[in-house]
Amino acid sequence: MTDTAMDKLAQRTPPRVARKVRGLSDRAIAWLFVGPTIFLLLAINIFPLIWTIYLSFTNYRANRLNREVEWVGLRNYERILTDSDIWLNMQATAHFLFWTLFFQVLIGFALAYLINKKFRGNDLWTTIIVLPMMLSPAVVGNFWTFLYQPQIGLFNYIVAFFIGADPSSFEMIGSVTLAPWAIVIVDTWMWTPFIMLICLAGLRSIPEYIYEAAEIDRASKWRQFWTLTVPMVLPFLMLAVLFRGIENFKMFDLVVQLTGGGPGSITELASINLKREAFEKWRTGYSSAYAVILFVTVFGLASIYVKALNKVKER
Amino acid sequence: MIKRALLMATAMSTAGLMGANAAQAEELTLCWAAWDPANALVELSKDFEAQSGHTMNFEFVPWPNFADRMLNELNSGGKLCDLLIGDSQWIGGGAENGHYVKLNDFFEAEGISMDDFAPATVYAYSTWPKGTPNYYALPAMGDANGWFYRKDWFENEDIRAAYMEETGQELREPETQMELMQIAKFFQEREIDGQTRYGVSIFTERGSEGITMGATGALYTWGFEYETEPGTYQMEGAVNSPEAVEALEFYKELYECCTPPGYTDSYMEQSLDAFKSGQVAMAMNWFAFFPGLYADPDVGGDKIDFFVNPPQNVPASTLGGQGISVVSYSDKQDAALEYIKWFAQPDVQAKWWELGGYSAHNSVLTDPGFEDSAPFAGDFLLAMENVKDFWQEPAYAELLLAMQKRLHDYVVADQGTAQEALDKLIEDWTEVFEDEGKL
Numbered sequence: 001m002t003d004t005a006m007d008k009l010a011q012r013t014p015p016r017v018a019r020k021v022r023g024l025s026d027r028a029i030a031w032l033f034v035g036p037t038i039f040l041l042l043a044i045n046i047f048p049l050i051w052t053i054y055l056s057f058t059n060y061r062a063n064r065l066n067r068e069v070e071w072v073g074l075r076n077y078e079r080i081l082t083d084s085d086i087w088l089n090m091q092a093t094a095h096f097l098f099w100t101l102f103f104q105v106l107i108g109f110a111l112a113y114l115i116n117k118k119f120r121g122n123d124l125w126t127t128i129i130v131l132p133m134m135l136s137p138a139v140v141g142n143f144w145t146f147l148y149q150p151q152i153g154l155f156n157y158i159v160a161f162f163i164g165a166d167p168s169s170f171e172m173i174g175s176v177t178l179a180p181w182a183i184v185i186v187d188t189w190m191w192t193p194f195i196m197l198i199c200l201a202g203l204r205s206i207p208e209y210i211y212e213a214a215e216i217d218r219a220s221k222w223r224q225f226w227t228l229t230v231p232m233v234l235p236f237l238m239l240a241v242l243f244r245g246i247e248n249f250k251m252f253d254l255v256v257q258l259t260g261g262g263p264g265s266i267t268e269l270a271s272i273n274l275k276r277e278a279f280e281k282w283r284t285g286y287s288s289a290y291a292v293i294l295f296v297t298v299f300g301l302a303s304i305y306v307k308a309l310n311k312v313k314e315r
Numbered sequence: 316m317i318k319r320a321l322l323m324a325t326a327m328s329t330a331g332l333m334g335a336n337a338a339q340a341e342e343l344t345l346c347w348a349a350w351d352p353a354n355a356l357v358e359l360s361k362d363f364e365a366q367s368g369h370t371m372n373f374e375f376v377p378w379p380n381f382a383d384r385m386l387n388e389l390n391s392g393g394k395l396c397d398l399l400i401g402d403s404q405w406i407g408g409g410a411e412n413g414h415y416v417k418l419n420d421f422f423e424a425e426g427i428s429m430d431d432f433a434p435a436t437v438y439a440y441s442t443w444p445k446g447t448p449n450y451y452a453l454p455a456m457g458d459a460n461g462w463f464y465r466k467d468w469f470e471n472e473d474i475r476a477a478y479m480e481e482t483g484q485e486l487r488e489p490e491t492q493m494e495l496m497q498i499a500k501f502f503q504e505r506e507i508d509g510q511t512r513y514g515v516s517i518f519t520e521r522g523s524e525g526i527t528m529g530a531t532g533a534l535y536t537w538g539f540e541y542e543t544e545p546g547t548y549q550m551e552g553a554v555n556s557p558e559a560v561e562a563l564e565f566y567k568e569l570y571e572c573c574t575p576p577g578y579t580d581s582y583m584e585q586s587l588d589a590f591k592s593g594q595v596a597m598a599m600n601w602f603a604f605f606p607g608l609y610a611d612p613d614v615g616g617d618k619i620d621f622f623v624n625p626p627q628n629v630p631a632s633t634l635g636g637q638g639i640s641v642v643s644y645s646d647k648q649d650a651a652l653e654y655i656k657w658f659a660q661p662d663v664q665a666k667w668w669e670l671g672g673y674s675a676h677n678s679v680l681t682d683p684g685f686e687d688s689a690p691f692a693g694d695f696l697l698a699m700e701n702v703k704d705f706w707q708e709p710a711y712a713e714l715l716l717a718m719q720k721r722l723h724d725y726v727v728a729d730q731g732t733a734q735e736a737l738d739k740l741i742e743d744w745t746e747v748f749e750d751e752g753k754l
Contacts, residue, residue, distance in 0.1 A: 043674060052412075059750065062390065063386065063390040063408070063412070064412060064709070065390075065412070066411075066412060066413060069673040085720075086339070149576070149577055150576040151576055151577055152576040166578045168577075169576075171576060171577055171579065173579070174576075174577060174578075174579030174580070174727070176728050176730075259580075260521050260522045260578065260580060261521065262580055262723060262727065262728065263519075263521070263579050263723065263727045263728040264720075264723050264724035264725075264727060264728025264729075264730055265500065265720060265723075265724055266728055269389075276716060279383070280383070280712060280716055281712055281716055282390075282713075283713070309480040
């Protein structure tokens with residue numbers, strides 16, 4: 001519709017009707033519709049955020065209601081940022097994040113590429129592959145705990161069969177070296193299908209004629225893959241990585257079920273540590289500061305990433 | 316005529332009493348952990364219902380979630396529980412945060428004397444500040460960490476001969492911690508009846524209190540203390556004393572040499588599983604489970620026997636058990652107090668022990684027949700003579716989780732040394748006590 005048509009429509013609309021409906025002005029109607037949403041947004045998101053920021057400067061403890069709340073300034077932040085144990089938790093989180101994304105992107109994209117080829121039964125394979133994603137993380141955690149059990153677990157028997165070792169000679173979730181990989185394996189098993197589905201959507205959105213044109217130009221399959229497929233799927237892939245990245249940064253249930261953060265604190269991700277501080281030790285002020293730091297970290301990283309994503313999309 | 320009048324009077328007074336009861340009849344909810352003794356308490360409480368007219372409801376939460384669930388309930392001023400059998404460590408927080416009703420006046424009015432209960436249990440389950448005559452609970456369930464073993468294996472002639480050949484000693488209930496490790500090493504990966512067996516099942520759990528409760532069993536016997544002087548919060552030289560370091564090294568070695576594969580996060584349930592499935596020769600657990608173990612059709616009866624936590628430098632056991640408190644947020648405090656009054660009676664306490672609960676009442680414990688009343692009764696008495704408990708401070712959760720982390724990092728994850736683990740523990744605890752204004 002052109003501007004002229006819009007102007008004509010506006011001229012034909014009687015002004016009184018536009019401004020008043022059952023005694024309500026346009027502005028009032030707008031508030032009537034938008035108001036509840038704004039109120040809910042303020043009540044559920046903004047107020048808790050501001051309250052958390054306020055609490056992060058206090059020594060408040062939610063289980064000690066009769067204790068005087070003191071303003072401690074930046075002490076909580078200082079303690080967190082100078083605590084070597086928390087940096088180890090951050091390191092564990094970074095390790096988990098990097099390797100899960102690495103394997104999920106690699107395997108997810110490869111699976112999508114294979115599934116995208118027309119072959120008999122590919123719909124059935126797609127359904128089978130996405131099954132793990134539909135399970136509850138708590139159930140998956142519990143299920144894999146049994147698989148990893150050194151004495152009765154199937155995982156050890158399979159690995160032992162291939163490497164020719166005694167199944168009970170190694171422990172996945174009880175070993176300092178293997179436990180981080182144990183959770184990476186499970187998360188990859190569970191969430192690779194998600195990356196695969198998004199990549200599949202990307203692959204299927206590429207028009208066939210582009211490949212036909214490339215064929216006419218005598219471009220090799222390898223060149224078609226690198227110059228056509230990858231760049232056109234990349235925005236989809238990056239979006240999937242963003243979702244999984246945010247999700248895995250706050251990963252909790254799966255890891256708690258699998259290792260409980262152990263052995264020792266080797267797999268204690270930042271989210272698990274935060275829960276311990278907030279709801280087991282009840283250091284509410286301290287854990288609020290911790291939550292603010294994590295929020296800023298995720299928000300900052302996600303913002304940089306989204307900028308990069310937009311640049312890729314613009315190309 | 317007189318007979319008729321008497322009957323009439325009796326009927327009227329009975330009706331009056333019933334009426335009175337009916338008017339005051341309440342539905343009480345008692346909260347506790349979900350385990351064997353809780354079932355015994357349900358059975359026992361039927362007598363209270365019959366006598367008082369009140370109805371008893373029970374809220375039993377599995378141990379792994381018990382603290383989270385119940386402390387949330389208390390912290391939010393919830394009215395779910397009228398009576399709570401809370402863990403011994405909660406007594407400080409329960410008193411200082413106003414969750415528990417102070418029972419001194421009630422005890423005095425009802426003639427309930429704390430002298431009638433074992434002193435260790437009164438000290439541990441009822442008093443705050445520690446050792447003062449301020450009572451917030453009645454000792455309800457005495458408990459300590461103890462040991463049980465495969466008696467049938469210990470009595471097996473071939474196994475005994477093999478042990479004698481290997482160690483030059485008779486195979487018997489261990490009398491020291493070091494002897495316990497020697498026996499555990501002997502059984503580790505030994506084939507018995509065609510199956511591979513292991514030495515011991517010990518507590519290694521990370522999430523709640525497991526590894527602390529297990530490791531302190533060794534630490535206390537080496538002479539571990541929380542403070543150089545009680546009440547000073549001075550921990551340097553006590554918590555990280557050479558004896559404490561040695562004891563922690565011992566516990567780590569015991570874990571490494573003699574536990575079944577995969578028991579890296581094991582507590583009460585996993586310890587029971589390891590024993591009941593015939594994997595281990597010995598296991599640690601709370602006395603509360605011993606009646607159930609003795610009754611077990613596969614490994615109980617003649618196949619099992621029990622022993623108190625073996626001493627090393629001193630005799631000591633890790634304290635378990637709980638006191639029963641009236642929750643201050645309850646609207647039915649009078650009825651709840653009635654329950655406490657009923658529960659404190661010697662005959663009720665005797666029945667409590669009979670049903671499988673561990674009474675802390677002197678009339679039960681000092682009864683001449685007590686030691687022979689169960690195969691673990693004598694060991695229970697021995698254990699209760701030398702029990703030690705974790706900090707009972709209001710900030711106990713922070714203190715406990717710090718210890719859980721330091722011990723698990725060292726014992727299971729093999730990070731650093733015992734000295735470093737205990738030094739770091741002092742740093743953690745110092746920070747907590749500084750925040751609490753106690754240092």
